[in-house]
Amino acid sequence: MTLNKASWMDSETWTKFIAKWGRNPQCNWNQGCNELADTVDHINARHNGGTHDIANLQPLCRKHNSQKGIKPDAYWEKIFFFDYPRINLGKLRTAQRREGWDRIDLDYQDWFLRPWNQINRTIYGNFWIVGAGKTLAPVVQACALNYIIQKNLGKSHPRINRILILTKEVAIRDQIANSLRSKEDEGENELVKYGISSTAPRVGVISEGWQLTDYTSLERCDIWVSCIHQFFETNNNPKDNLSMILAQFPFIAIDEPHHALDQVLNIVQKAVDSLVFGYTGTPVEADGKALSQFTLLSVYDYDDANENDHSMKYVSDKEEEFTYFVDEVGITNAELINDAGFEITEDATQEGYNKNLIPQLSVVQEVITYMESCDKIEGTQESVSDLAPHRPEGTKAELWYPIHSMIVVDSVAVGQKICEQINQIFERNRKRFPKEKGYQAEIIHSNISQALEDKNLNKDEKEYVKKSLKGKKMSPNHPWMLYQQTPIWPNEHCKRVLVVIGMAREGVSNRYCGCIGYACSFESLIELVQRAIGRQIRSFDELKKHFKPGQTDLDVQCQTLLTPPKRLDSVKIITHVTYGNANAIRRAISYICNMRDKLDSIPTLEELMEGSVTPGVDIPVQGILTAKEKIDIAGHIGQSKQINPEKPINTGEYQDRWGDNNQTKKTKISEWVQKVVDNPEEAEREINYTGMLPEIPVVWDEKLDSKPTKDKLIQYIKTHHPNFITYLQDPQYEPLLIGLYQQWAESFDMGNIPTISKLSDIRNSIVYKVKASLGLYLRLDESLSSSKRDKIVYQLVGTAMRWVLGTKESLTDNSRYNCPQAQAILTRKDVIQKIIGWVRNQLMAKGYCPDLAAAFEIKIEDS
Numbered sequence: 110m111t112l113n114k115a116s117w118m119d120s121e122t123w124t125k126f127i128a129k130w131g132r133n134p135q136c137n138w139n140q141g142c143n144e145l146a147d148t149v150d151h152i153n154a155r156h157n158g159g160t161h162d163i164a165n166l167q168p169l170c171r172k173h174n175s176q177k178g179i180k181p182d183a184y185w186e187k188i189f190f191f192d193y194p195r196i197n198l199g200k201l202r203t204a205q206r207r208e209g210w211d212r213i214d215l216d217y218q219d220w221f222l223r224p225w226n227q228i229n230r231t232i233y234g235n236f237w238i239v240g241a242g243k244t245l246a247p248v249v250q251a252c253a254l255n256y257i258i259q260k261n262l263g264k265s266h267p268r269i270n271r272i273l274i275l276t277k278e279v280a281i282r283d284q285i286a287n288s289l290r291s292k293e294d295e296g297e298n299e300l301v302k303y304g305i306s307s308t309a310p311r312v313g314v315i316s317e318g319w320q321l322t323d324y325t326s327l328e329r330c331d332i333w334v335s336c337i338h339q340f341f342e343t344n345n346n347p348k349d350n351l352s353m354i355l356a357q358f359p360f361i362a363i364d365e366p367h368h369a370l371d372q373v374l375n376i377v378q379k380a381v382d383s384l385v386f387g388y389t390g391t392p393v394e395a396d397g398k399a400l401s402q403f404t405l406l407s408v409y410d411y412d413d414a415n416e417n418d419h420s421m422k423y424v425s426d427k428e429e430e431f432t433y434f435v436d437e438v439g440i441t442n443a444e445l446i447n448d449a450g451f452e453i454t455e456d457a458t459q460e461g462y463n464k465n466l467i468p469q470l471s472v473v474q475e476v477i478t479y480m481e482s483c484d485k486i487e488g489t490q491e492s493v494s495d496l497a498p499h500r501p502e503g504t505k506a507e508l509w510y511p512i513h514s515m516i517v518v519d520s521v522a523v524g525q526k527i528c529e530q531i532n533q534i535f536e537r538n539r540k541r542f543p544k545e546k547g548y549q550a551e552i553i554h555s556n557i558s559q560a561l562e563d564k565n566l567n568k569d570e571k572e573y574v575k576k577s578l579k580g581k582k583m584s585p586n587h588p589w590m591l592y593q594q595t596p597i598w599p600n601e602h603c604k605r606v607l608v609v610i611g612m613a614r615e616g617v618s619n620r621y622c623g624c625i626g627y628a629c630s631f632e633s634l635i636e637l638v639q640r641a642i643g644r645q646i647r648s649f650d651e652l653k654k655h656f657k658p659g660q661t662d663l664d665v666q667c668q669t670l671l672t673p674p675k676r677l678d679s680v681k682i683i684t685h686v687t688y689g690n691a692n693a694i695r696r697a698i699s700y701i702c703n704m705r706d707k708l709d710s711i712p713t714l715e716e717l718m719e720g721s722v723t724p725g726v727d728i729p730v731q732g733i734l735t736a737k738e739k740i741d742i743a744g745h746i747g748q749s750k751q752i753n754p755e756k757p758i759n760t761g762e763y764q765d766r767w768g769d770n771n772q773t774k775k776t777k778i779s780e781w782v783q784k785v786v787d788n789p790e791e792a793e794r795e796i797n798y799t800g801m802l803p804e805i806p807v808v809w810d811e812k813l814d815s816k817p818t819k820d821k822l823i824q825y826i827k828t829h830h831p832n833f834i835t836y837l838q839d840p841q842y843e844p845l846l847i848g849l850y851q852q853w854a855e856s857f858d859m860g861n862i863p864t865i866s867k868l869s870d871i872r873n874s875i876v877y878k879v880k881a882s883l884g885l886y887l888r889l890d891e892s893l894s895s896s897k898r899d900k901i902v903y904q905l906v907g908t909a910m911r912w913v914l915g916t917k918e919s920l921t922d923n924s925r926y927n928c929p930q931a932q933a934i935l936t937r938k939d940v941i942q943k944i945i946g947w948v949r950n951q952l953m954a955k956g957y958c959p960d961l962a963a964a965f966e967i968k969i970e971d972s
Contacts, residue, residue, distance in 0.1 A: 111133070112145070115148075118161065126149065134168040137150075138173040148170070148224040149168060149169075149227075150168070150169040153165055171224050171262075186265045191252045191255045191270075193255060195252055196252050196305050196306050197305055197306070200303055201305060202241070202418060204237055208235065208407035208409050209407070210253045212407045213257065214253050214257055221257060221384075225384055226382070230381075232374075232386070233406040234711065235409075236390065238701075239643040240418075244289075245299055245305065248300065251360045269360045271333065272358060272361070272362060274332060274364065275334075275335055275361065276334065277364065286312050289310060290309065290312045292309075310331040312330060314334050315333055321354045337368075337372070337373070341372045342375055356383070359382065359383050361386070366387035366392075367393065404711075404712055410704040419500070419648070419670055420650070421646055421647070424642065424702065425702065434682060435683075436475060436479070437684055438472060438684065438814075440686070440812060441813065441814050442455050443809075444811070445807060446809050446931070448916050448917060458689070465806075467811050468811070470859055472683055473531060473628065474857050474859060477857075479514075481541070495676070504671070506673060512622075512624055513547075513606075514625070514626060515626065515644060516531075516628055517628060518608065518609075519629040519630075522936045524610045526863050526864075526929065530859070530862060532550050533860050535548045537860060544601045545599070545601050547599030548605065549604040549605070551589055551608070554609065589603075589604050590619055591604075592605075592621055619644075620649050625640070626683045626684070627683070627688065627690060630688045631688075634693070641682055641694070642698070649673060653668065653669045653671050734781060739795070744961050747959070747963035760783075764778050803940075803943065805913055805914065807930050807931050817854075822837075826846055826850075830849060833849075862930070865929050865933055867927060867932075868921065868926065868932070869922050871932065875948075878941070879945050883958060883961075888959060905952065914926055953965065954970050956969045956970070
């Protein structure tokens with residue numbers, strides 16, 4: 110071993126260190142040591158506040174550096190869960206063995222035997238396609254590290270005694286913990302289940318902040334799983350002891366580390382005694398750019414999974430196959446509500462159309478009909494003859510399963526009503542959609558607390574949301590997951606349609622999911638890859654063992670791969686033309702099919718070993734300046750201007766009051782104050798909506814374009830009219846077959862759409878949010894009664910609501926606009942935010958917020 114620059118050292122500190130100690134110094138152990146130093150040691154440890162100052166640094170050999178640790182020598186004589194031979198390498202999946210164990214034991218052993226303070230402060234990225242076995246990968250790699258340490262450095266050398274797994278969401282935390290726990294702890298330990306280990310690790314969940322500093326209790330478990338936000342440093346939560354906390358975990362695994370990347374990198378920086386590993390299939394930012402802050406350790410892509418595990422459904426980036434995987438619902442025409450009655454449009458791409466409820470229900474209709482069509486495959490000729498093209502020779506399409514689906518929407522209130530609507534459709538048509546076959550819908554979402562605060566919800570709706578705290582949480586026993594427990598025809602307890610909002614679909618792993626309906630616009634490439642494709646790409650297959658005669662008298666044991674037919678063995682996404690998702694889906698499919706090629710800009714471990722890249726960057730603690738804080742600061746500035754216009758604005762005063770001892774936030778405060786003073790008009794545009802409110806067409810109903818694609822027509826005839834299959838080859842029968850399809854498609858009855866919320870309740874909710882955002886800076890005439898003061902804001906909100914809907918009609922609860930189609934628009938978060946911003950602007954201009962008007966230099970209108 111030679112002395113190399115540690116990952117945390119900058120070039121200047123390294124130069125000073127060499128000047129003081131020399132290039133090959135002897136170990137500076139105080140009891141005398143004849144070995145050459147191969148580590149740079151902090152005399153006062155970093156997690157105890159020690160700095161990188163040259164006076165606090167000394168050269169030590171690795172043995173004596175380890176003896177300075179917080180554990181006595183006798184501690185490391187124990188046998189830890191991660192010590193070899195804990196796991197059976199022969200039982201590992203290909204990704205776990207080749208990309209998990211072998212990368213450390215065979216390919217990069219010399220690198221990982223270096224002192225860890227020389228090779229940490231980076232994220233060792235494991236970029237594996239969904240379904241490759243990432244859940245167990247941290248355990249496998251921790252065992253590999255302990256194996257090479259004990260083999261090369263001694264049985265009692267310091268090594269991994271416990272690991273910390275960080276997730277971005279509670280559902281994923283609980284899913285991972287459940288996968289690793291023993292049955293005695295009500296888990297389903299996959300290590301034992303698949304024969305990888307004879308014993309299960311002790312697994313704990315960190316759900317409260319106090320657990321992080323209860324170091325004695327941390328000894329009780331081998332693996333701790335936590336939501337990563339427990340370790341975030343924001344505003345007034347600097348976590349001064351974060352380095353000490355992280356020092357309890359020599360191995361830190363971060364699931365989906367691209368989430369909140371600045372905070373993740375801050376954790377990496379503070380983990381001065383740990384190695385950090387990241388696990389994701391999408392090491393990219395929202396725009397698709399690869400993350401250069403990682404170090405590429407291993408890749409296991411779609412082709413690897415197909416070749417080695419046969420674990421993927423079929424998807425291809427060939428343009429001619431795009432319509433097989435993606436159905437984009439189009440319209441023939443639509444009815445729009447206006448003051449004169451109705452008008453007809455054929456343009457579903459016009460501005461505002463995508464903010465309507467009706468296109469979302471059209472996606473629902475297509476998803477349900479697709480599920481029904483797939484159910485009819487059971488027992489037909491298609492179930493044994495139509496094989497997906499990515500399957501190896503000899504595969505037989507003999508399996509079938511009931512398709513489960515997800516419908517993704519972007520509003521909790523609307524999602525609840527869509528779920529209610531789906532169940533109404535099923536109840537009215539139980540002969541067509543039998544309850545005992547799982548035709549029921551359920552909703553999950555991650556915005557429960559937000560939903561409870563929503564004044565649009567009535568008492569019954571709030572009770573429904575409260576129940577969802579316990580009953581709607583995604584878990585192995587959730588109604589949408591029950592078929593995996595007993596794979597026979599779903600019973601009346603199964604619910605095969607899942608309406609999801611936001612990150613609620615995180616933690617979902619259901620291989621019977623075969624269709625995703627996207628009833629909103631995509632947020633990012635990550636959204637598409639992980640959720641639209643990732644949540645359904647795991648395949649349902651079996652290996653059937655049998656014997657065939659051999660060349661000798663003994664029969665030969667063989668295996669035949671059994672899969673469903675192509676339709677049930679392929680990815681399916683259904684969306685609406687109004688959302689403009691098609692090109693984004695093409696990008697996501699291309700990423701899935703060519704992931705390895707997309708990672709060229711991520712530094713490799715070979716480059717790190719060669720010294721061509723250097724790990725570790727200093728990441729400042731994030732500071733968040735909220736809209737409410739911006740309003741409060743601007744109001745204070747306005748007060749100062751009115752009292753003494755000539756007095757200079759003291760930025761430090763605002764930094765002290767709102768800065769939360771956070772330098773990054775103080776910088777943002779300084780920038781905001783400067784903007785209010787120097788460019789008040791631009792500053793107001795940042796918090797208010799100063800332009801014309803968008804006019805959104807209210808779609809009453811739409812007639813779908815029911816002309817089928819070639820693939821859709823073939824699928825329909827095979828499942829609904831199998832006797833007509835031979836007619837598919839004869840062009841003269843095409844009009845007849847298309848007519849049968851259109852008649853079937855147009856017979857779908859959506860029924861009555863349930864009310865979302867009364868217009869008066871929507872208006873009251875927005876009035877409350879306007880007043881809360883302005884706080885003390887809203888000054889209405891105190892001589893007026895409370896109801897008359899509220900009426901001023903109430904009237905402005907009403908004006909804004911009419912403007913958005915493009916009507917002059919009074920929006921009372923008796924108005925024809927008090928319908929679900931209009932209510933859905935007015936309960937959208939983006940629409941509400943614009944209304945609030947516009948109303949604030951009007952209140953300032955009318956003199957009801959004099960301090961803010963002074964700050965933003967708004968001319969007060971004449972009464």
